[in-house]
Amino acid sequence: MAPPPSTTLAFNVRRRKPELIAPVRPTPHECKLLSDIDDQESLRFYIPVIQFYRYNPSMIGKDPAAVIRGALAQTLVYYYPFAGRLREGPNRKLSVDCTGEGALYIEANADVALQDFGDILQPPFPCIDKLLYDDPNPKRMLNDPLLFIQVTRLRCGGFILGISVNHVMSDVSGMMQLILGMAEIGRGAVAPSIQPVWERQLLNARDPPRVSLLHREYDQVEEGTITSTPSENTVHRSFSIGPNQVSTLRKLLPNTLGQCSRFEVLAACIWRCRTIALKPHPDEEVRLLCMVNVRSKLSPPLPSGYYGNAVVFPAAITTARKLSQNPLGYAVKLVKQAKERVSGEYVKSVADLMVMKGRPHYPMAGSCVVTDLTRAGFEEVDFGWGKAVYGGLAKAGLGAKLPAASPCVNLVAIKGGIAISICLPAPAMDIFAKELEFHSKSLFISSGL
Structure with missing residues (x-):
């Protein structure tokens, strides 16, 4: 199958010098603590988002770069912590110094x-590093901007908006x-x-902290045969x-x-196919981490406008042999059970842990993290030029570098269905594609770089 035009496309991008956009009006200069869910190691990276917009003749005379620049300066008055900088205190506790920079x-x-x-339009996108301005040193994070925005005008009159947000500040x-x-x-x-509502203390650990439940998503495991080592x-x-393929899987x-949700079916299928493709030792433990939004699971619920992280990562765990040799229903059952464990007490126990x-990271080796962003609403973002032609995560893996077996797999909304965005070593990717086709009993349309 020939690759679609976007994977072979090459073009030039001329960037102007980056500038800092401060809030248009004075904002409080204070120090605000992040929650104990916010500042875990697993969230210390930037979320890369890209939005594509068509030319709109009704907007003639208006420059999207100028409109978005002005909107950013005004929005930062309300979301002024995003104009600040991270600081780290005892026990690796993060706070935001609201400097207004x-x-x-x-x-x-x-x-x-x-x-x-x-x-x-679907990931991967050509020349992504030219369209999305990343922190040149994402591991540094402290004292760096928390929000990066690039607006790229296109020859046709449309434009591309690239956004990178520090994940410790917000979930999707x-x-x-x-x-x-x-x-x-x-x-x-x-x-x-x-x-916007800050109130990050609502998701802080108890005093004294007490881990009341088992959280195997944060097991400290030795590097197995499924690695996360960078690869050329x-x-x-x-x-x-599309819907027909999901029905076939059901x-x-x-x-x-x-009743099984679309996410449970797809996540289980992806987990199984990915494990088979990576060929771990049959007795090696493998885990699927589901990113679960807990806003509705807390009592009382978080206030409307809360924009911090309110997600946890319950784990489904088995061995590579059991996952690959059992039918798909085995994996779906494990995913459902993992999600069902999430409660208000579960969230408190994670914060205490x-x-x-x-503030540990979930284990990279042997893990698969599936994130469903199909209902996030990226495509609804309209600056006056209409809704986005594509809106969502810019790449799999989420980090600045794509590791050989990045644990992150993203489900994003595209025209006519869903895109499963994943990165793997080339030989494993070929096996993964064959396994997906086998499971669906029909053709999966793929694209790649």
Whole structure:
């Protein structure tokens, strides 16, 4: 199958000098502590988002770069912690020094048109490093901007918006609240319709902390045969799947499982296929980590406008042999059971664990983290030029470098269905593609670099 145009496309991008955009009005200068869910090691990276917009003749005379620049300055009045800088205290506790220094902004021009990217936009995108401004030293994080924005004008009159948000500040729901607020102001609103709420103390550890439940998602495991070592032979591909393929997968499940969500079916299938592709030792433990939004699981629920991290990573765990030799229903059952363990007490126990164990990272080796962003609303973001043609995560892996077996797999919304965005070593990717096709009994359309 020939690769789509977007994977072979090359073009030039001329960037202007980056500048710091401060809030348009004075904001409080204070120090604000992050929650004990926010500042865990697993979230200390930048979330890369990219939005594609068509030319809109009704916006003639308006410059998207100028509109977004102005909207950013006004939005930072309400979300002023994003104009500050991270500081680290005892026990690796993070706080935000609200200095008002600003977010990093850059405008650019590209000698390419939107139609050159092809009919269906999905990761991986060509020349992504030219369209998305990343922190040159993402591991440093302290004292660096918390928000990076690049607006790239296209030859056709459309534009691309690249956004990188420090994950310790917000999960995807919180980030969307920020971006949608900025879009509202870009369209002429005087303030975001949803007022931001900090109140990170609501997700702090108890005093004294007490880990009341088992959290195997934070097991400290030795490096196994499934590694996360960087590789020059890493391949990033997307596999698009529609409602018919999801229905086909559901038919593989026993009736005893009851109602299964789309995420549970796809996550289990991805986990199984990925494990088979990576060929770990049969007795090696493998785990699927589900990113679960807990806003509705807390009592009382978090206030409307809360834009911090409210996610946990319950783990489904088995051996590579059991996962690969059992039917798909076995994996789906494990995923359902993992999600069902999440409760208000579970969230409190995670926060306590972070304080008691030094804010650990989930194990990279043997893990697969599936994140469902299909209902996040990226495509709804409208600065006046209409909804995005594509909106969502820019790449799999989420970090600045794509590791050989990055544990992160993203489900993003695309025209006509869902894209499974994943990166693996090239030989494993070939096996993964064959396993997906085998499971679905129909054709998965794929693209890759």
